[in-house]
Amino acid sequence: MKQVKPSFIGAKTLCALALMGAFSAQAQAQSSVTIYGRVVAGVDIMTNVPKNDGSGTTGTRVRSASNQWGTSMIGFKGTEDLGGGTNAFFLLESGFGSTTGGLNGTDINGTSLFNRRSYVGLSSANAGTLKLGKNLFINNDVWFLDPTGQQWIGTANLVRGRNWPGASNVIEYTTPTFGGFGATLQTSLGEAAGSFSKGGTSTKYGRKDGLSLVYQNNGLELRGIYDVVRDPNGRYTDVYDTSKELILGGTYKIDKLKLFLGYENLRAPDVNVASGAPDRVNHYWLGANYDVTSQLQLVGSVFHVNANNGNGSANLFMAGVNYFLSKRTLLYVGAGTMRNGNNANYSLEADSSTGGGKGTNQTGGYFGIAHSF
Structure with a gap:
């Protein structure tokens, strides 16, 4: 049988293809871009919701549910290996309402194209991580302490969303982890000469600053968060909006x-207490997650709040079920009841417009599907 030798040109072509493959593999290892996201939708039911006819009466409302279990979002993220253990990265993320497809103009995300996050940064295992741009405000680390995972019946309700805003004009630094300890520092600059205006998620906020500390050891996780949100004049004039916040808590997995166990304190020393508004709020909670199987998870939690200056107290009870059809697809059910004291008017869900008035109790919940990609 005659043996055919490869030609010189063919050999060069094979070498070139091999080199191109090697360089391509190296480029892919050094740099990558990922598209990711989540779509959440379902049905929501709540009692004692104010009617829109101006009568001052309430009724039961049934509506489509968009983000009650978690935010629908789409994002783009990428990393590049700069060598020596250093990486450059970026992230662009937009939250939207799945029931309409529109940007979330009715919640903390706002109507900007990338209304949740848009930052660029550098990271190193030895030097830590630096982020510049727009991000979630540092108190969103309460997510790690929330038994519900920051659902619409969760830690945000009894502080009227104070612990989940966004932050613009951000400079953020996260330390490496030393012996289980880590820290993140964040500032959201006001960016206006002679004042604190134009910072945060809109012009009503001034500069925001915060520090988040964490300790992790086996099944134990302890966290402490302190932050301040100023009004355009640099003052603390609304305990649920522009105030000083302290969050302490921990989790333990057995x-x-x-x-889960958590405590949150809000203070607004510049509030006009003569108006009847509170200048101090104390918020407590405890809860648990139990994995019945690898697919079925049970959620339970109890929350309590007390606002000073005669603004009363309230208790919130929540129970939920998460059923994972796969790693990406989830069926969820969440139910709860809000028990307001005589002077309290908190809503069952993290939407202050649905509160039924002082002393009004609400019961309800939601169910739906969440799919991640």
Whole structure:
């Protein structure tokens, strides 16, 4: 049988293809871009919701649910290996309402194209991580302490969303982890000469600053968060909006059970107390997640708040079920009841417009599908 030798040109072509493949593999290892996201939708039911006819009466409302379990979003993120253990990265993320497809103009995300996050940064295992741009405000680390995972019946309700805003004009630094300890510092600059105006998510906010500390050891996780949000004049004039915030808490995982405990204090020393508004709020909660199987998770939590200056107290009870059809697709059910004291008017869900008035109790919940990609 005659043996055919490869030609010189063919050999060069094979070498070139091999080199191109090697360079391509190297480029892919050094730089990558990922498109990711989540779509959440379902049905929401709540009692004692104010009617829109101006009668001052309430009724039961049934509506489509968009983000009650978690935010629908789409994002783009990328990294590049700069060598020596240093990476450059970026992230662009937009939250939207799945029931309409529109940007979330009715919540903390706002109507900007990338209304949740848009930052660029550098990271190193030895030097830490630096982020510049727009990000979630540092108190969103309460997510790690929330038994519900910041659902619409969760830690945000009894502080009227104070612990989940966004932040613009951000400079953020996260330390490496040392012996289980880590820290993040963040500032959201006001960017106006002679004042604190134009910072945060809109012009009503001034400069925001915060510090988040964490300690992790086996199944134990402890966190402490302190932050301040100023009004355009640099003052603290609304306890639920422009105030000083302290969050302390921890979680402990024992086999299939994860326990949660948290405390939050809000202070607004510049509030006009003569108006009847509170200048101090104390918020407590405890809860648990239990993994019945790898697919079925049970959620339970209790929240309590007390606002001074005669603004009363309230208790919130929540129970939920998460059923994972796969790693990407989830069926969820969340139910709860808000028990307001005589002077309190908190809403069952993290939407202050749905509160039924002082002393009004609400019961309801939601169910739906969440799919991540």
